[in-house]
Structures are given as C-alpha cells and as structure tokens.
Amino acid sequence: MLQSSTISFLRGLKKNNNKPWFDENRSKYEAAKKDFEALVQAVIDAYAKYDLSLGGLKAKECMFRINRDVRFSKDKSPYKTNFGASINAGGKKSVKAGYYIHIEPGDSFAGGGIYMPMPPELRKVRQEIEYNPDEFKSIVESRKFKTVFGPLMEGDGMKLSRVPQGFDKDSPVAGYLMFKSYVAGTSLPDETLTEKKLVKTITDSFITLQPMIEFINRSFD
Template sequence: MKNVSVLDFLTQLAANNSKEWMDANRTWYEEVKQAHLDNVAEILAGLSRYQPQFSDLRPKDCVFRQNRDIRFSANKLPYKTNMAAYFAIGGKKSVGPGYYLHLQPGASFVGGGIYMPDAETLKKIRQEIDYSGKELESILTAPQFRDFFGDMEGEKLKTSPRDYDKDHPFIGYLKYKSFIVSRPISDGDIQSGKTVVLALAAFENMRPFFNFLERAVSAPEDEAFLL
C-alpha cells in the first residue's frame, strides 16, 4: 500500500462529516481512495490464483461509494466513515456469497458469507443445509477455522423455519437468516501495511465456507441434492 493512511483520513472525516470539509480535502480523499483501490486490486489478484472466477472483476466492481444515501435516513451526514470492499463473483451487487473488507478506525475487520439474503436465496441455502448440514458443520467446527473466526454470526429465527422440523439435526444452522464469519483487524496492522496479507489469509481460511454457500446459491431449486 502507498504511504497514505486510510485510518487517519477516516478519523478526520468522522469528525468533520460535511461537504465543505470534503471539498477542502478532495486531494487527500483521492489519494486515500486510490490507495484503497490498489489494495483491492492486490486482493483480487490473490483471490484469482485459487478462484479464477474473480479474475474478471475490477476494483471498482468491489468498492462502495463514499457518499451515503440519505434520502430515507434520519441521519443526514453525507459520507460513510469507513471504506469497504465486497469481493463476490459477479461484483458487489451479487446475491451470492462474498469476502468482505471493512476499514474503520477501531472497528476494522475481514469477513464474508451472505448477509440477509432474499427469500429465494435463503431457501436455497436452507435446502443445502438440509441435504449437506454435516459438511457445513465440519467446516464451521474445524479447529483452524473456528480458532480463526469463532462462531458463525447472523440474525436467527426464534423458532424453526417453515418446512423444517424443530428436531432436525441441523436446526441450529437452519434458523440463521444471515451466514457470516468475521475477524477483527487492529489499527496497528492496517497502519503498518498488512491489510492485503491479512485479508488474503482470512479469505483463504474462509474458502470452504464460501464454496458451500456458492454451491447452495448456484444450485437449481430442489436439485441441490444432485450435487
């Protein structure tokens, strides 16, 4: 990464979240944005070595706009106080799983999975868990994976989902409405230029989880058992 501190910029942006401040610091923002894009390009290159599907993506397919959509929000601050990238086959708007990088002073992390999928996608994931729950359990409980990420995260139903018995052997997984794992990154590691290395290490550990979700989402409905 270039000698540009993303975190320093975001700290100042959080304290001065206005168009006037951004206009006065546009050159600084452009330098930080380019440094972020450079990191994303390196991560894409690393991912493509083992998952060639990522080779067609460009950095701009993965990063998010700094401007907030304030049309329907009570919070009228114009800019996000983080920089992030979502690496998904097909780009950041894909309904499939992805790897995620979040940069924010004191709250940076790497993660991935699927956050709040639509009803059809959620149905496919639950169908795959129904057929192959043992495989998902093996992925999530593998010592290396669990030591790195901890437990799977995500909002859960309080009762069993429709069409699944409360005594289903994998009802704990079937109750999830999001399927996410994550690991924090310290400010020090980011400031010392370790963002790309740490992100790629996390995404490599996450690959079996990603592949499980990708297979679930890609399978024709009611045919996941054929895979």
C-alpha cells in the same frame, strides 16, 4: 498495506461528517480512495490463485460508494466512515456469497459470506444446510474456522428466534437454519492496516472462509 494518510482521512471524516469538510478535504479523499483501490486489487490478484473465478476482476467493480443513502434513515450523515469492497465473480452487485473488506479505524475486518439474501436465495441456502448438516458443521465448527472467525455473526437482526416454517426444528443444524445471513469476519486492528503483510493477512482469512463460500454458492447451482 494502506498509507497512514488513508487512516487519518477516515478518522477525520468520522469527526467531521459533513459536506463542507468533505469538500475541503476532497483531494485527501481521492488519495485515500486510490490507496484503498490498490489494496483491493492486490487482494484480488493474490487470491485469484485460489479462486479462479476472480481472474480479471477489477477493484472498481467491488468498491462501495462513500455516500450514504439517507432517504429512509434517521441518521442524515452524508458519508460512510469506512471503505468497503465486496469481492466475488459478479462484483458488488452479485447475489451470491463472496468476500468482504471493511476498513474503518477501530472497526476494520475481513471476511464474507452472504448478507440478507432475498427469500428465494435464503431458502436455497437453508435447504443446502439441512440436506448436508455434517458437511456444513465441519466447515463452520472446524478449529481453524473458529480460531480465525469465531462463530457466525448474529447481530443486527441477522437471526430468527425460531426455526423457519418448512424446516425441521429437530434438525442437528436447527440453530443454523435460523440465520438470515451467513457471515463471518475477523478483526483487523489499526496497527495491521499499514503493515506490509496486510494483503497476506486478508487473503489467508479468505482461504479459511472459502469452503463456506463454496458451500453456500453450491445451493444456487
């Protein structure tokens, strides 16, 4: 579970996304960051029972910095308004599919997959899907998967308008071959963030996602 003070800090940051406010509230940030790190570590330790590759992984290896890279953005807000962590065997720098925790009041979620991989990796994933269409569909179209996550995420340029060159436009998984990212997420309402069962809620969603993660990562082996 998270402390209510962590949620309050993020709400305050969203209203006051500037360096003077952040400096004045740095102690609250440090406490919130430590709180989020404890949550991530608890999730890693709990889920490592299901994914042995996560054994020994530290939360610090998975957590993203709160500072935004504004060099190429019209939005010059200096800070992210969320805490995020990418959990897999290689930590946040891994190119493979993994799990993700996103804490942002009003828009928190747990899930994962592979986000905007480079063309060589993306081609491998698409090939794995095209070679094993029934298996992939049985994962992402299963009742449990759709109940927890719904369909794969499609927003923000994550899907092409047509099947990419070199792939069968008549394939039974043609729609999935158009994805540029393979990501699923389930919402974490604000009231769940401070519940004692938060770690279980997140790990349960990861268990449902694990077959897709393993399918994707198999394409790199």
